[in-house]
Amino acid sequence: MKNYDRIFVIVLDSLGIGAMPDSAKFGDIGVDTFGHILEKMGSLEIPNLRKLGMLNLHPAGKMAGVENPKGRYTHLGEASNGKDTMTGHWEMMGIKTEKPFKTFTETGFPPELIAELEKRCGKRVIGNKSASGTEIIEELGEEEIQTGAMIVYTSADSVLQICGNEETFDLQNLYRCCEIAREITMKDEWRVGRVIARPYIGKKKGEFKRTSNRHDYALKPTGLTTLNVLKDHGFDVIGVGKIHDIFCGEGITETHHSDSSVHGMEQTIEICKRDFRGLCFVNLVDFDALWGHRRNVEGYGKEIEKFDKNLGVLLEEMRENDLLILTADHGNDPTYTGTDHTREYVPFIAYSKRMKNGGAIKDEDTFAVIGASVAENFGVPMPEGTIGHSVLKELM
Structure with a gap:
């Protein structure tokens, strides 16, 4: 069967579906993001996720799967040593991270780091x-x-x-200070x-409001990814949301900053309505940033419902030779407890209008099956040193 012309990979940032066998090593016992939201709320208005098989993959609360799901679905385990945004996204595109990134949650940053930051900024x-x-x-x-602090x-x-008031700090000066901080925090420790x-x-308490001019300065991926080889072979690689920042622009041909997950x-x-050939890679961060970290179950649930509504629109717009x-x-x-990410399995749900049958496929122990499947679809080799294997034949 002919390969897909376009693939849309949409990351529902932090929507885990249950603890992995090693979750306790990360301080996470009995965690289940999607399942516990459903248990607390009872049910959600998510007809499109249901028909694709999300509830067949992970029934919870008062909700169960449908008789004939339209999508192919499975659990993906994380091979990398971590539970953060960059580790997860990099692994999707073939990079296994062995050394986790540093956190300073309990103590704040060391005095030596702060002193250098103050001096240079x-x-x-x-x-x-x-x-x-x-x-x-x-x-x-x-x-x-x-x-002026x-x-x-x-x-x-x-x-x-680093927070900065746009009127008194100046946006470009804020970005300059963040670039300095990025350079300083390249040190291993x-x-x-x-x-x-x-x-x-805003000028005083009660009036302050964050703007959409946020900018992320991420580490460059530690090696080449699926995105690099797609771009090098002339395919479109369109990033939506934080994708450009997560990969430092590596392998991206076009980027779209998002003000929200909606x-x-x-x-x-809108991108789906256009002609392109390649990958559209999307990160929807509000699940994580607005609701997960703030431990807001209802807000998280309503965000899933908002996503489902737009998912229905996207499904209608998809062409016969698209894969989602x-x-x-x-x-x-x-x-x-706490406000940290949790080490969990994540869903893998694939759908195309040309799929004859939906249903479960074999569970996988790495997110990298995504990038490997995208690479095989477009006939490009995975870079040397990457992990993952293709499941494309299961998605036809």
């Missing part, structure tokens, strides 16, 4: 702790505006984040996955 650092981005702006925003904070992720610029507006799906639908793959990069169980 010309600004005093305030904060330097693990915090919610909106809460730390409320706490320290007025001080930053009045004194710089709010630095982290989270349960491997990140160094301070190696964080991402430095993130977090601009905001916006990201709207962008994907839905997956996640880790878990973030909103019913679990």
